[in-house]
Amino acid sequence: MSARPSRRVDQARLWQRHEAMARLGATASGGVNRPALSDEDVAACRLLIRWGEAIGMQASRDVAGNVFLRLQGSDAAAAPVLSGSHLDSQPTGGKYDGVYGVLAALEACEAIVESGGRPRRSIDVVAWMNEEGSRFAPGMMGSAVFAGARSLADIGASVDNGGESVAGALARVATAMADVRLRPLGGSVHAYVEAHIEQGPLLERMGKTIGVVSGIQGKRTFRVSVVGEAAHAGTSRRAERRDALLAAVDMVKALAGRMHDPQDIVKFTVGQFTVTPNAPSVVPSAVSFSIDLRHPDSMLLRQLGDAIEGLCREAAGPCEVRVQELSTAMSLEFPSGMRQCIEAAAARLGLPHTELHSAAGHDARYLHGICPSGMVFIPCHLGITHNEAESITPEDATAGARVLADVLAELADRSA
Ligand code: GLV
Numbered sequence: 478m479s480a481r482p483s484r485r486v487d488q489a490r491l492w493q494r495h496e497a498m499a500r501l502g503a504t505a506s507g508g509v510n511r512p513a514l515s516d517e518d519v520a521a522c523r524l525l526i527r528w529g530e531a532i533g534m535q536a537s538r539d540v541a542g543n544v545f546l547r548l549q550g551s552d553a554a555a556a557p558v559l560s561g562s563h564l565d566s567q568p569t570g571g572k573y574d575g576v577y578g579v580l581a582a583l584e585a586c587e588a589i590v591e592s593g594g595r596p597r598r599s600i601d602v603v604a605w606m607n608e609e610g611s612r613f614a615p616g617m618m619g620s621a622v623f624a625g626a627r628s629l630a631d632i633g634a635s636v637d638n639g640g641e642s643v644a645g646a647l648a649r650v651a652t653a654m655a656d657v658r659l660r661p662l663g664g665s666v667h668a669y670v671e672a673h674i675e676q677g678p679l680l681e682r683m684g685k686t687i688g689v690v691s692g693i694q695g696k697r698t699f700r701v702s703v704v705g706e707a708a709h710a711g712t713s714r715r716a717e718r719r720d721a722l723l724a725a726v727d728m729v730k731a732l733a734g735r736m737h738d739p740q741d742i743v744k745f746t747v748g749q750f751t752v753t754p755n756a757p758s759v760v761p762s763a764v765s766f767s768i769d770l771r772h773p774d775s776m777l778l779r780q781l782g783d784a785i786e787g788l789c790r791e792a793a794g795p796c797e798v799r800v801q802e803l804s805t806a807m808s809l810e811f812p813s814g815m816r817q818c819i820e821a822a823a824a825r826l827g828l829p830h831t832e833l834h835s836a837a838g839h840d841a842r843y844l845h846g847i848c849p850s851g852m853v854f855i856p857c858h859l860g861i862t863h864n865e866a867e868s869i870t871p872e873d874a875t876a877g878a879r880v881l882a883d884v885l886a887e888l889a890d891r892s893a
Pocket residue numbers: 608609836837838839
């Protein structure tokens with residue numbers, strides 16, 4: 478390849494594709510609800526495949542539900558460069574979280590095709606299965622299985638609120654996408670680059686267009702199951718009740734107190750709370766709640782996470798409690814070579830840029846375990862995200878895709 482493909486990135490095309498994707502699972506309040514492995518998620522993968530095939534890319538999928546589009550390189554034996562993110566969303570999600578990284582990668586490939594060059598290495602655009610972890614916990618399942626960090630059997634057992642397992646949903650989606658070639662799971666990867674909206678306010682506040690991501694803060698997730706006993710709300714005596722909801726509330730209060738950090742660096746969230754039987758006149762017999770705990774310092778994250786089970790036991794009263802850790806991910810730093818490559822591309826394009834650490838989690842975490850990985854951030858208005866009001870500008874989206882196009886072209890031409 479010779480000429481840099483960034484000049485062929487097409488803002489109108491990139492923006493129209495975001496609008497088309499946002500119609501799949503659109504909510505009344507302007508956001509998106511596209512659960513992993515749902516019909517809307519499959520429709521989004523299909524639309525992506527249609528766009529990729531129109532420019533000669535080859536579609537494939539793997540047994541973990543990841544979807545790929547390959548821009549064939551001249552050296553078929555060379556390990557490919559991967560770029561993408563996810564198409565699933567939170568239940569009241571925005572239009573750009575995840576989608577942007579997939580569409581920016583597709584736009585980068587289209588720009589490479591239009592600039593007339595053929596990369597040495599193939600470039601795979603990828604949509605990872607279930608990054609969000611809201612329908613099936615925990616998240617980042619597709620990238621974790623691809624990278625060998627989790628097994629298919631392990632993710633397959635996760636069940637959604639309606640009782641469907643990941644294994645069942647994957648089988649349904651495999652049937653719906655039977656016409657798309659199945660590729661072997663995993664494989665060697667030369668490098669991975671993920672573009673994403675920042676999901677924080679820093680770039681906008683600093684007046685920077687591009688964030689060169691230095692790393693990702695650590696995160697541990699848990700499920701706490703509290704078991705009491707169902708009883709009549711009018712007749713059962715307080716001393717005899719085993720109210721799972723009151724015990725769970727005490728646990729959450731104790732945990733929030735222990736995790737309270739005046740500097741606001743510890744992030745502690747109970748985002749899901751399920752009460753059984755969830756009836757007004759029945760003392761709750763069981764409660765299950767989620768914990769999402771994050772901190773950039775791995776040692777502190779370890780200490781705080783390890784305190785959770787003891788605090789829950791102390792607050793359990795007459796109920797039983799089980800604390801299950803669903804995922805453990807320590808803080809990571811991306812390799813300096815990848816950061817320099819992204820930084821140099823932004824500088825050549827004259828785009829205001831800065832390094833920053835990611836407070837949100839991304840599939841790049843798992844790719845980091847198997848190949849040199851990096852991330853490109855673009856601003857996200859006021860940092861509003863995991864929210865239907867999430868907003869970015871077409872200009873920033875284009876700037877990020879231009880950086881990505883040059884970075885992917887450069888990585889795909891490298892011999893080692
Ligand atoms: C990703 O969606 C995260 O929760 O960090």
